Amino acid sequence: xxFGRLLRHIVKIGCLTVIDANGQQHVIAGSPGPxxxxxxxxxxxxxxxxxxxxxxxxxxYMDGTFTVEDGDIYDFLxxxxxxxxxxxxxxxxxxxxxxxxxxRRFQQYxxxxxxxxxxxxxxxxxxxxxxxxxxxxxxxxxAYFVNPGVDLDRAQFDKKRHLAAKLLLxxxxxxxxxxSGWGGLxxxxxxxxxxxxxxxxxxxxxxxxxxxxxREMGLEERVSFHLRDYRExxxxxxxxxxxxxxxxxGVTHFARYFAKVRQLLSDDGIALIHTIGRSxxxxxxxxWIRKYIFPGGYIPALSEVSQxxxxxxxxxTDIEILRLHYAETLRHWRLRFNKHRDKAKQLFDARFCRMWxxxxxxxxxxxxxxxxxxxxxxxxxxxxxxPLTRDYISEWERDAAKPIxxxxxxxxxxx
Numbered sequence: 245x246x247f248g249r250l251l252r253h254i255v256k257i258g259c260l261t262v263i264d265a266n267g268q269q270h271v272i273a274g275s276p277g278p279x280x281x282x283x284x285x286x287x288x289x290x291x292x293x294x295x296x297x298x299x300x301x302x303x304x305y306m307d308g309t310f311t312v313e314d315g316d317i318y319d320f321l322x323x324x325x326x327x328x329x330x331x332x333x334x335x336x337x338x339x340x341x342x343x344x345x346x347x348r349r350f351q352q353y354x355x356x357x358x359x360x361x362x363x364x365x366x367x368x369x370x371x372x373x374x375x376x377x378x379x380x381x382x383x384x385x386x387a388y389f390v391n392p393g394v395d396l397d398r399a400q401f402d403k404k405r406h407l408a409a410k411l412l413l414x415x416x417x418x419x420x421x422x423x424s425g426w427g428g429l430x431x432x433x434x435x436x437x438x439x440x441x442x443x444x445x446x447x448x449x450x451x452x453x454x455x456x457x458x459r460e461m462g463l464e465e466r467v468s469f470h471l472r473d474y475r476e477x478x479x480x481x482x483x484x485x486x487x488x489x490x491x492x493x494g495v496t497h498f499a500r501y502f503a504k505v506r507q508l509l510s511d512d513g514i515a516l517i518h519t520i521g522r523s524x525x526x527x528x529x530x531x532w533i534r535k536y537i538f539p540g541g542y543i544p545a546l547s548e549v550s551q552x553x554x555x556x557x558x559x560x561t562d563i564e565i566l567r568l569h570y571a572e573t574l575r576h577w578r579l580r581f582n583k584h585r586d587k588a589k590q591l592f593d594a595r596f597c598r599m600w601x602x603x604x605x606x607x608x609x610x611x612x613x614x615x616x617x618x619x620x621x622x623x624x625x626x627x628x629x630x631p632l633t634r635d636y637i638s639e640w641e642r643d644a645a646k647p648i649x650x651x652x653x654x655x656x657x658x659x
Contacts, residue, residue: 245262245270245290246290246291246293246294246295247262247284247289247291247293247294247297248262248270248272249294249334250293250294250297250334250336250337251272252272253331253334254324254327254328254331254333254334255272255273255274255331256275256327256330256331257274257275257276257277257278257326257327257330258273258274258275258276258277258278258279258280258323258327259271259272259273259274259277259278259279259280260272260273260279260280260281260282260323261279261280261281261282261313262281262282262283262284263281263282263283263284263313264284264290265284265285265286265287265289265290266287274327278319278323279314280314280315280319280320280323281312281313281314282310282311282312282313282320283310283311283313284304284309284310285308285309285310285311286304286307289304289309289310292304293310294336295336295340296340296531297337298337298340298341298530298531298532299531299535301532302532302536302602302606303532305317305598305601305602306536306595306598306599306602307595308594308595308598316582316601316605317598317601317602317605318605318608318609321605321606321609322609322612322613324609325609325610325612325613325614326613328613328614341527341528342527356473356475356476361539369449370591371449371453372587372591373588373591373592374426376580376581376584376588377576377577377578377580377581377584377604378577378580379396379397379400380397381397381400381401381404381426381428381432382426382428382453383400383403383404383425383428383429384425384426384488385403385425385487385488385518385573386403386488386518386520386566386569386570386573386618387399387400387402387403387569387570387572387573387576388400388402388403388405388406388566388569389402389569389572390402396573396576396580399569399573400428402641404428404429404433405641405644406637406641407429407485407487407516407518407620408432408433408437408640408644409636409637409638409640409641409644410514410516410562410620410622410637411433411483411485411514412483412514412630412631412636413433413437413439413483414437414439415437415438415439416438416439416440417439417482417483418439418442418479418480418481418482418483419433419439419440419441419442419481419482419483419484419485420441420442420444420477420481420484420485420508421433421442421444421485421486422444422474422477422484422486422489423444423445423474423486423487423488423489423490423492424443424444424445424450424454424469425445425450425454425487425488426450426453426454426457427443427450427453427454427455427457427458427467427469429485429487430443430454430458430467430469431454431457431458431461431463431467433485434463434466434467435461435463438466439466439483440466440467441466441467441468442468442469442470442477442481443467443468443469443470444469444470444472444473444477445469445470445471445472446471446472446473447471448471451469451470451471454469455469474489474501474504475500475504477504477508478508479508480508480509480510480513481508481509481510481513482510482512482513482514483513483515483516484505484508484509484513484514484515484516485515485516485518486515486516486517486518486519487518488518488519488520489519490517490518490519490544491519491520491538491541491542491543492538492540492541493542494541494542495526495542495544495548498544498548498549498552499552499555499556501552502552502553502555502556502558503556505517505556505558505623506556506557506558506625509558509623509625511625511626512624512625512626512629513624513625513629514561514622514623514624514629514630515558515622515623515624516620516621516623517549517619517620517621517623518618518619518620518621519544519549519619519621520570520616520617520618520619521544521545521546521549521565521616521617521619522543522544522545522615522616522617523545523546523565523615523616523617524545524615525545525547526544526545526547526548529541529542530606532602532606533603533606536599536603537599537603543616546563546619549619549621553621553623557625558623558624558625559624559625559626559627560621560622560623561622561623561624561627561629561630562620562621562622562630562634563619563620563621563622564619564620565617565618565619565620566617566618566620567611567617567618568612569618570607570611570616570617570618571608574604574607574608574611575608577604578601578604578605578608581600581601581604582601585597585601
């Protein structure tokens, strides 16, 4: 079994038992550690998982031809990535990743029409799905865990507060929210700081929800949402914020993105970009994620972001790297989704549920055991427009500390 060669290279800690499609048992053991038992139900997986494990493992799990006999898919992926931290990837995996990276600019070619298609693929799914696992405010990005053990709603509230602190907001300012999602951040900023917010989304589902929420809160005069690509926006803004959207820009369009941010930003303005990034070198998007979850998506290395910022003349005034915050966020999402899996199956089907399980589990281990992190990058046009020290962030957060007061939202079964 070719797949066994790959596994024998990887497994250094614990014991992996593989039952192949012929019923034969293979035991691969390293030093003492956890044990996992998996089963292959299709003989073609004996070679497919060797030649392209990054794509075929997720597909096999979706199809039910790869199963975990004890535990769940998270247990297996944690076992595998923990071992890869020690052993490194098999040469076949390294070769495929390098070859795939050669085509990443083609893979991430995202003109406006394709960006709309890519967003619809993921974000125009039933809102009921997201209610199963997100917080009450539907914050679909990394939460901020100030203290261990806080619940997801509190951590997402603290994320919005942390972003607001870095934006140095004053009442009456004009703020642009690029990738406004279901409206939570825009509504928070308008409600708590008195600014006027323009939110941009490419999802019709998100636009309908966010517009309704603004109306329910009586904030229509201060918050407006639009079905619009960032490249189509005009005017100037005192502040620009973008959370969880830069991952969809595509490396081909980085220079244009930051040039547009500079164009839209007032001379004394501040921009804040919150994005998933990688602590390692640039490489292609995981092929399974690219095909099934985020077509056109890309997680950049800091070097790729920085060089494109530098070309525009924007000044990087602060960078914060959130390391395990997203792993904890995904843990909450994964447990919530698993708890309400039967409801997800009613909305879609069993194959979709396995796809979503794999997505959440793989994403979590990528932040715990691989090189995924989150960048919060603050930008300005002038070097004097941000305080000399970072004390202003904690001071604003301390002064703004209040009990959670969530805006009206559709409470989902995940709450």
